[in-house]
Amino acid sequence: MDKINIEKSNALAVDKMMSARPILVGVGRASDLIPNMQANLILHAGPPITWEKMSGPMKGAVIGGIIFENLAKNEEDAISMIEGGEIEFAPCHEFDSVGPMAGVTTASMQIYEIVNSTDGNKAYSNLNEGYGKVLRYGAYSEDVIKKLRWMNEEVAPVIADALASSDHGIDIRQLLSEALHMGDEGHNRNKAGSILYTAKLAPLIAKHCDNSSIASDVLQFLADNALSVLNPVMAGCKAMADAAHGIEGSTIMTVMARNGTELGVRISGLGDRWFTGPVGQPVGLYFPGFTSDDASGDIGDSTITETVGIGGFAMASAPAIVTFVSGTPQDALNATMEMYEITVSEHKHFTIPALDFRGTPVGVDIRKVVELGITPRINTGIAHKDAGVGQVGAGLVRPPMSVFEESLVAFAEHYGILD
Amino acid sequence: MDKINIEKSNALAVDKMMSARPILVGVGRASDLIPNMQANLILHAGPPITWEKMSGPMKGAVIGGIIFENLAKNEEDAISMIEGGEIEFAPCHEFDSVGPMAGVTTASMQIYEIVNSTDGNKAYSNLNEGYGKVLRYGAYSEDVIKKLRWMNEEVAPVIADALASSDHGIDIRQLLSEALHMGDEGHNRNKAGSILYTAKLAPLIAKHCDNSSIASDVLQFLADNALSVLNPVMAGCKAMADAAHGIEGSTIMTVMARNGTELGVRISGLGDRWFTGPVGQPVGLYFPGFTSDDASGDIGDSTITETVGIGGFAMASAPAIVTFVSGTPQDALNATMEMYEITVSEHKHFTIPALDFRGTPVGVDIRKVVELGITPRINTGIAHKDAGVGQVGAGLVRPPMSVFEESLVAFAEHYGILD
Numbered sequence: 001m002d003k004i005n006i007e008k009s010n011a012l013a014v015d016k017m018m019s020a021r022p023i024l025v026g027v028g029r030a031s032d033l034i035p036n037m038q039a040n041l042i043l044h045a046g047p048p049i050t051w052e053k054m055s056g057p058m059k060g061a062v063i064g065g066i067i068f069e070n071l072a073k074n075e076e077d078a079i080s081m082i083e084g085g086e087i088e089f090a091p092c093h094e095f096d097s098v099g100p101m102a103g104v105t106t107a108s109m110q111i112y113e114i115v116n117s118t119d120g121n122k123a124y125s126n127l128n129e130g131y132g133k134v135l136r137y138g139a140y141s142e143d144v145i146k147k148l149r150w151m152n153e154e155v156a157p158v159i160a161d162a163l164a165s166s167d168h169g170i171d172i173r174q175l176l177s178e179a180l181h182m183g184d185e186g187h188n189r190n191k192a193g194s195i196l197y198t199a200k201l202a203p204l205i206a207k208h209c210d211n212s213s214i215a216s217d218v219l220q221f222l223a224d225n226a227l228s229v230l231n232p233v234m235a236g237c238k239a240m241a242d243a244a245h246g247i248e249g250s251t252i253m254t255v256m257a258r259n260g261t262e263l264g265v266r267i268s269g270l271g272d273r274w275f276t277g278p279v280g281q282p283v284g285l286y287f288p289g290f291t292s293d294d295a296s297g298d299i300g301d302s303t304i305t306e307t308v309g310i311g312g313f314a315m316a317s318a319p320a321i322v323t324f325v326s327g328t329p330q331d332a333l334n335a336t337m338e339m340y341e342i343t344v345s346e347h348k349h350f351t352i353p354a355l356d357f358r359g360t361p362v363g364v365d366i367r368k369v370v371e372l373g374i375t376p377r378i379n380t381g382i383a384h385k386d387a388g389v390g391q392v393g394a395g396l397v398r399p400p401m402s403v404f405e406e407s408l409v410a411f412a413e414h415y416g417i418l419d
Numbered sequence: 420m421d422k423i424n425i426e427k428s429n430a431l432a433v434d435k436m437m438s439a440r441p442i443l444v445g446v447g448r449a450s451d452l453i454p455n456m457q458a459n460l461i462l463h464a465g466p467p468i469t470w471e472k473m474s475g476p477m478k479g480a481v482i483g484g485i486i487f488e489n490l491a492k493n494e495e496d497a498i499s500m501i502e503g504g505e506i507e508f509a510p511c512h513e514f515d516s517v518g519p520m521a522g523v524t525t526a527s528m529q530i531y532e533i534v535n536s537t538d539g540n541k542a543y544s545n546l547n548e549g550y551g552k553v554l555r556y557g558a559y560s561e562d563v564i565k566k567l568r569w570m571n572e573e574v575a576p577v578i579a580d581a582l583a584s585s586d587h588g589i590d591i592r593q594l595l596s597e598a599l600h601m602g603d604e605g606h607n608r609n610k611a612g613s614i615l616y617t618a619k620l621a622p623l624i625a626k627h628c629d630n631s632s633i634a635s636d637v638l639q640f641l642a643d644n645a646l647s648v649l650n651p652v653m654a655g656c657k658a659m660a661d662a663a664h665g666i667e668g669s670t671i672m673t674v675m676a677r678n679g680t681e682l683g684v685r686i687s688g689l690g691d692r693w694f695t696g697p698v699g700q701p702v703g704l705y706f707p708g709f710t711s712d713d714a715s716g717d718i719g720d721s722t723i724t725e726t727v728g729i730g731g732f733a734m735a736s737a738p739a740i741v742t743f744v745s746g747t748p749q750d751a752l753n754a755t756m757e758m759y760e761i762t763v764s765e766h767k768h769f770t771i772p773a774l775d776f777r778g779t780p781v782g783v784d785i786r787k788v789v790e791l792g793i794t795p796r797i798n799t800g801i802a803h804k805d806a807g808v809g810q811v812g813a814g815l816v817r818p819p820m821s822v823f824e825e826s827l828v829a830f831a832e833h834y835g836i837l838d
Contacts, residue, residue: 181739182602182611183772192601192611199614199642202621207635209625216626223618319772320600329772353602353738353748354773 004249004269004415006367013252013268014345014363017244017308020116022123022236024170027160031107034095034124038107040071043092045103045301046259047274051082051089055260057138057296060387061102062089064140068148069106075140091264093255094272097124098238098301100230101136101383102260109148110156112232114172116239123242125235127151127159130225137383137390138296158218162204170200172236175229176310177349180360185318186233187302187311188325188379188394194228230302237304244268244363251411252344253364256307256376256399260299260383263399267366267407270414275407277400282382284395285326296383298397303378309347309362312377312396313339317352317360324394325379335377335396336361342368342376366411369404423668423688423834425786432671432687433764433782436663436727439535441542441655443589446579450526453514453543457526459490462511464522464720465678466693470501470508474679476557476715479806480521481508483559487567488525494559510683512674513691515661516543517653517720519646520555520802521679528567529575531651533591535658542661544654546570546578549644556802556809557715577637581623589619591655594648595729596768599779604737605656606721606730607744607798607813609649616648617641649721656723663687663782670830671763672783675726675795675818679718679802682818686785686826689833694826696819701801703814704745715802717816722797728766728781731796731815732758736771736779744798744813754796754815755780761787761795785830788823 031037042065044058054062063078066087072078081087092099099105105126114123133139135148163169175196176184182192202219209215222228245254250268257264264274279297286292305311315321316336319329336352339361346359364376375398382393411417450456461484463477473481482497485506491497500506511518518524524545533542552558554567582588594615595603601611621638628634641647664673669687676683683693698716705711724730734740735755738748755771758780765778783795794817801812830836 178610183600192614195611195614195618198621199617199638202617202625202642203635203639206621206625206628206638207631209631212626212628212631216622219618219625220622223621322772323776329775353741356748357742 006249006251009247009249009269010252010344010363010365013244013247013250016119017240017363018345018348019118020240020243021118022114022172022239023117023168024112024163024172024232024236025115026113026163027110027156028113030105030109030111033111033113034097037095038088040086041088041090041107043090043095043097043099043103043105044259045092045099045101045299046257047262047264047276048091049089049259049261053261055296055299056386057299057383058102058260060138060140061104061135063387064135064144065104065106067140068145069108091257092301093257096122098234098304099126099136100234100302101300101381102138103301104135110152112235114232114235114239116243119243121239121242123235123238125231127156128225128227128231130221130227131391133390138387139390140388154214155218155221158205158209158214159201161208162201165204165208170197172232173349176233180310180314180317180350181353183318183320185311185314185321185379187305188381189318189321190230190233191226193233194226195223197229197232198222234302234304237308240308241304246271249415251366253307253366256303257301258298258303260297263298263403265399265403265407267411270407270411273410275403275410277402280397280400282380282395282397283326284382284393285324286393287391290392294384294392296385298378298380299383300380302380306376306378307364309343309360310350312379314350314352314360315379316354321379325396338374339377341372342374366404366408370408373401375399375401375404425668425670428666428668428688429671429763429782429784432663432666432669435538436659436782437767438537439659439662440537441533441591441658442536442587443531443582443591443651443655444534445532445582446529446575447532449524449528449530452530452532453516456514457507459505460507460509460526462509462514462516462518462522462524463678464511464518464520464718465676466681466683466695467510468508468678468680472680474715474718475805476718476802477521477679479557479559480523480554482806483554483563484523484525486559487564488527510676511720512676515541517657517723518545518555519649519653519721520719520800521557522720523554529571531654533651533654533658535662538662540658540661542654542657544650546575547644547646547650549640549646550810552809557806558809559807573633574637574640577624577628577633578620580627581620584623584627589616591651592768595652599729599733599736599769600772602737602739604730604733604740604798605652606724607800608737608740609652610645612652613645613647614642616651653721653723656727659727660723665690668834670785672726672785675722676720677717677722679716682717682822684818684822684826686830689826689830692829694822694829696821699816699819701799701814701816702745703801703812704743705812706810709811713803713811715804717797717799718802719799721799725795725797726783728762728779729769731798733769733771733779734798735773740798744815757793758796760791761793785823785827789827792820794818794820794823
């Protein structure tokens with residue numbers, strides 16, 4: 001093997017991450033868009049996991065996904081199918097996809113399609129269901145499934161037609177740049193991004209949707225949900241992270257994702273191997289009637305935002321988020337400042353007005369994480385630990401240090417640079 | 420006369436200012452909505468002024484207003500009508516109205532109607548034309564008039580129908596509270612407010628506008644203009660300021676407005692008397708090809724935002740605005756901090772995340788202005804000094820100290836408290 005230059009590899013990786021330009025080009029069925037998607041395959045958040053080891057909310061979402069697909073009529077039938085080996089599981093990330101919280105994505109679900117116009121790679125994410133009792137938080141009652149069907153049959157086609165009629169699709173990087181100047185951090189606070197998204201779609205929907213009542217309902221659904229844009233943003237981040245993946249000799253983290261039981265990372269220079277460890281417990285604010293005793297472990301692919309330098313890394317842009325995740329505006333500022341310690345660059349497109357327009361910290365170098373003992377900051381929603389309940393709060397969490405230690409050892413072994 | 424208690428009067432005035440709840444309820448013709456509006460009456464920004472003393476952009480907008488009303492065919496005819504005494508002029512403020520920059524509002528123009536649901540008082544403002552060559556900056560060429568007619572005949576009815584179909588109208592105070600957490604200051608940066616406004620109207624427009632092409636055009640016009648919401652916001656601020664006006668013994672400023680030649684203020688406890696002085700010259704950033712030599716003096720009623728505690732007073736909420744008006748994010752923070760010195764309260768509804776959610780400085784006490792020698796901060800657009808050109812930049816300016824000195828002397832005389 002040639003002698004590797006880690007600094008140079010990392011500079012290349014982070015440059016590809018920043019130069020990626022994810023464009024939201026369409027909406028379509030997962031089975032049509034995602035290569036090798038199968039009818040009995042359920043994609044989920046985080047690293048690989050078996051049914052037995054799944055957390056409550058992940059199990060609930062899987063059951064809901066099976067019912068949504070009409071593979072089973074109820075919870076009992078769904079579980080017997082799973083236990084009979086009729087259902088396959090795989091991480092979204094292994095199918096160019098990402099999903100918030102449980103991340104459950106099934107074959108007939110309508111999903112967003114993103115193309116990185118710089119490098120041509122694609123990424124996908126399901127549609128955001130809004131707040132309340134929703135599949136991604138492990139709820140699967142009849143009304144949850146009914147809403148998913150409405151989204152699939154009524155909302156998705158309207159957005160699909162709107163995007164199909166647009167000249168250039170929606171530039172997610174540009175939308176995020178703007179949203180970061182409007183108090184978002186792009187993960188847990190996507191309020192500005194979601195109304196920017198709604199305002200961009202509105203003229204297209206008004207023009208191309210024949211049914212004015214449906215057009216109005218879809219616009220209301222998008223406008224009322226401060227997380228409307230989270231899923232296209234996550235797919236956009238996935239496209240950026242993937243652009244930086246597979247760079248020989250790079251120690252940059254290109255995936256960080258949680259399934260509620262384990263958190264897994266992947267490293268640019270180490271191919272598709274997962275490094276996993278136990279998830280942390282978010283610390284934050286709980287909705288009335290819930291406490292930390294109700295909380296599931298950390299879950300979701302939404303940490304793809306932190307992976308590309310926003311979310312917990314851009315909290316200085318979003319002082320108002322502390323009303324949702326706890327802490328003070330100064331804590332939010334400190335969170336961003338700390339992340340400069342473990343990253344290799346400052347983002348050339350994502351800037352923070354309050355820090356004199358400094359670029360967000362981007363490109364987590366696992367060497368720095370281990371050397372300094374500082375793990376990435378994550379903003380996150382908090383799911384109830386039991387299947388079928390839903391969201392109970394929002395807060396902050398960190399990945400286990402062990403995944404960075406293990407990946408660094410593996411890196412050294414792989415490149416033969418162990419002393 | 421009873422002995423007055425200025426502190427108590429001011430507390431009452433600022434409480435009424437903060438408790439006012441301006442709701443955007445409709446759009447209609449100025450002649451139908453504004454009491455005593457006349458066909459030959461042109462409302463303008465700032466304090467009273469004669470044709471002879473008007474600045475270039477004000478003259479240009481007046482000529483355009485006369486042509487828009489079909490009272491004259493061209494500039495020459497318009498001027499001869501004015502010189503023949505056929506046209507009347509009055510400040511918007513004297514007709515419950517406000518208009519940005521030249522503020523020209525004529526009888527057949529479609530205008531926004533605001534009701535303060537707390538006290539019942541009403542306020543009005545014209546529609547925002549967007550950027551470029553526009554009437555409010557003194558441009559009056561054929562394309563300017565054509566756009567105004569399109570707005571009057573196509574845009575306004577669509578918004579009117581949407582608002583008429585809405586259950587409660589649009590709560591402007593609530594929209595502003597949200598926008599201040601999204602990087603707006605509500606005067607020169609209304610980016611978040613404008614897309615919030617668009618997103619609120621979109622479902623209503625999609626549902627109630629029969630013509631999908633027009634619905635789409637209107638939504639595109641609203642979404643593309645980062646100042647769409649400025650005019651309803653200004654009318655909302657006018658309704659808040661008016662609620663605080665006329666409080667016996669109060670030294671709170673309830674109007675601050677500029678006509679390009681003079682700036683005028685009104686004081687809560689001094690009735691409808693104007694105190695005027697020469698306008699300042701904004702300092703800021705100029706569009707390519709223009710310099711401060713091209714600038715008109717300070718102009719517009721948009722300082723109604725500063726009057727109620729936003730705009731230049733809330734710059735700490737809007738660090739990104741410095742790319743538009745000059746300075747650094749620290750300057751923006753300092754601007755807000757300075758305004759706490761001359762105000763009597765902190766706003767209970769408008770808060771600044773970056774200052775630990777401290778309320779914006781609200782209620783300018785003319786005693787403090789004079790005593791401390793600190794005049795209010797104003798964010799503003801900059802018009803070209805000649806009629807017919809348009810906007811040349813944006814920046815910061817202050818009113819002349821003389822208007823506060825004069826009003827304070829008048830206050831002392833009026834209340835017989837001169838030593």
